[in-house]
Amino acid sequence: xxxxxxxxxxxxxxxxxxxxxxxxxxxxxxxxxxxxxxxxxxxxxxxxxxxxxxxxxxxxxxxxxxxxxxxxxxxxxxxxxxxxxxxxxxxxxxxxxxxxxxxxxxxxxxxxxxxxxxxxxxxxxxxxxxxxxxxxxxxxxxxxxxxxxxxxxxxxxxxxxxxxxxxxxxxxxxxxxxxxxxxxxxxxxxxxxxxxxxxxxxxxxxxxxxxxxxxxxxxxxxxxxxxxxxxxxxxxxxxxxxxxxxxxxxxxxxxxxxxxxxxxxxxxxxxxxxxxxxxxxxxxxxxxxxxxxxxxxxxxxxxxxxxxxxxxxxxxxxxxxxxxxxxxxxxxxxxxxxxxxxxxxxxxxxxxxxxxxxxxxxxxxxxxxxxxxxxxxxxxxxxxxxxxxxxxxxxxxxxxxxxxxxxxxxxxxxxxxxxxxxxxxxxxxxxxxxx
Numbered sequence: 105x106x107x108x109x110x111x112x113x114x115x116x117x118x119x120x121x122x123x124x125x126x127x128x129x130x131x132x133x134x135x136x137x138x139x140x141x142x143x144x145x146x147x148x149x150x151x152x153x154x155x156x157x158x159x160x161x162x163x164x165x166x167x168x169x170x171x172x173x174x175x176x177x178x179x180x181x182x183x184x185x186x187x188x189x190x191x192x193x194x195x196x197x198x199x200x201x202x203x204x205x206x207x208x209x210x211x212x213x214x215x216x217x218x219x220x221x222x223x224x225x226x227x228x229x230x231x232x233x234x235x236x237x238x239x240x241x242x243x244x245x246x247x248x249x250x251x252x253x254x255x256x257x258x259x260x261x262x263x264x265x266x267x268x269x270x271x272x273x274x275x276x277x278x279x280x281x282x283x284x285x286x287x288x289x290x291x292x293x294x295x296x297x298x299x300x301x302x303x304x305x306x307x308x309x310x311x312x313x314x315x316x317x318x319x320x321x322x323x324x325x326x327x328x329x330x331x332x333x334x335x336x337x338x339x340x341x342x343x344x345x346x347x348x349x350x351x352x353x354x355x356x357x358x359x360x361x362x363x364x365x366x367x368x369x370x371x372x373x374x375x376x377x378x379x380x381x382x383x384x385x386x387x388x389x390x391x392x393x394x395x396x397x398x399x400x401x402x403x404x405x406x407x408x409x410x411x412x413x414x415x416x417x418x419x420x421x422x423x424x425x426x427x428x429x430x431x432x433x434x435x436x437x438x439x440x441x442x443x444x445x446x447x448x449x450x451x452x453x454x455x456x457x458x459x460x461x462x463x464x465x466x467x468x469x470x471x472x473x474x475x476x477x478x479x480x481x482x483x484x485x486x487x488x489x490x491x492x493x494x495x496x497x498x499x500x501x502x503x504x505x506x507x508x509x510x511x512x513x514x515x516x517x518x519x520x521x522x523x524x525x526x527x528x529x530x531x532x533x534x535x536x537x538x539x
Contacts, residue, residue, distance in 0.1 A: 108142035113150025122237035151183035153434035168197035188225040205230040234277035244519025246290040251297035259440035286325030301338025314346040332358040354498040358398040365412035396499035398427035404453025407446035430460040472529035482524040512538035
């Protein structure tokens, strides 16, 4: 049986799809890249914000039109976890619907080809344990999900409704998965969770992220380790010390702060203040001089004022955040913010997002220009042509941060790490040559 898996949304969904692919492969299925060749088409959906929901629904209908007479269409992921009853009623084109906790049941149901209930979404939380994953041939970076769910309960976020409460994966299982990744040729390990800074608190009674990092650094074959989704209030001295002193850990931290106005942070139910965020940034830069910080901002939140925006723009202009993305608030049913007063018009939300990115573009261009003439380690992500490659520095995460276009007289393949001298810089990209 040939299976096609289409993954939408974030790195956590990519992780789940790799796990599903391995489970199906173990049952003798062939994972293919072309839906036209597949017997079963699976869509792993995103349902976090309105745009993501629309994209998922559009993709389901696209594949439904391509399905032909004998293909089956299966839908899983965040959208189905949240809206499985509605989808079962409104989408006769779909054969089976699963949620985010049903990946263990999905392969057997597909193999059995039974005609039971379309809606297979369960209610029990999944068991976070070691699971084998299947990586695309030539993969050189990969995601290690160390926890699932979230306890932060931010007023705008639907993740706790979809993924449940925070729960960590046992350390020995994380290590085994990372060893599998190294054996599969993965050189860059990217740690993900809804809030990686809380890793271990539920299992061990205390945060164990620094300990996990030290153990991951001992795995042969892993060259770079990158931290994503680290909340600022969970960045401890011990974590900073681990990042500073372990050569394999990239001096890069993804810290989604959302805002710096105390008014908005309070409305968002964040566990931070503008001053605490600024203090953490200062401490990171004091202890790790070459640290690069990535963050995301959410603008247009109910109750956000022009004064709040002025404070945020002032922060962007003065704090020189290395990598920054912004989103306009999306009103999500079921979240506390859905019923809040003070809603901001959509046009204003979008204009505020665009204003943030306009200011950040100037910051990014200025910071990138400072790299001209300097040498950086670059991991090659793509072979563009003879002697021409695309890659990233240690300070850039795949697909979301700056890319480096480089020339070389040496033949390379993806995953090679080379030294590159930067010769030109733009808002979000660099150019150079191998030295």
